[in-house]
Amino acid sequence: MDVFYVYILTNKNHCVLYVGRTKQLKKRLYQHAHNTKKSFTGRYNVHKLVYFETTRYVNNAIQRERQIKKWNREWKISLINSLNPDWKDLSEYISD
Template sequence: MDIQYVYILTNKNHTVLYVGWSKQLKKRLIQHKNNEKDTFTGKYNVHKLVYFETTKYVNNAIKRERQLKKWNRQWKINLINGLNPDWKDLSEYI
């Protein structure tokens, strides 16, 4: 059973938040960083991992991703601040 990741990315100014999920987060982060300008993360330079959580089950990850996508911006900011108040890039921990 693989670990599933739900994550939030941002740009350098923290003006854009992107929520996603993956079972291979390191590989997915590389894909985001190499995206072309016609993708959302490429267009807005959203490459900084500021939050992630794990679960064992794909269905739970998908459900959580959908939940976070529906949240308003302030709730997402509060979630990030709760675990990463300095908004450091957490990709080095993956």
């Protein structure tokens, strides 16, 4: 069974938020952490996983990512706080 992830990354100061989606979150987190300074996440050191959710259907993941990307910063922060109020790095909970 496939699992698709919608996720939010931040930097150490929590001043930048990045929303993405992927089928292989562990691999994608590695790519974000080791990408060049030319990419958004590389330029702003956005590597800390603070939120993720899963779905079985790629279309749901695409729709949810687009929805969250359109949200203002306050809504994204509320979403993160609802499941991760301490903004801990959640990457250790990913097993794929």
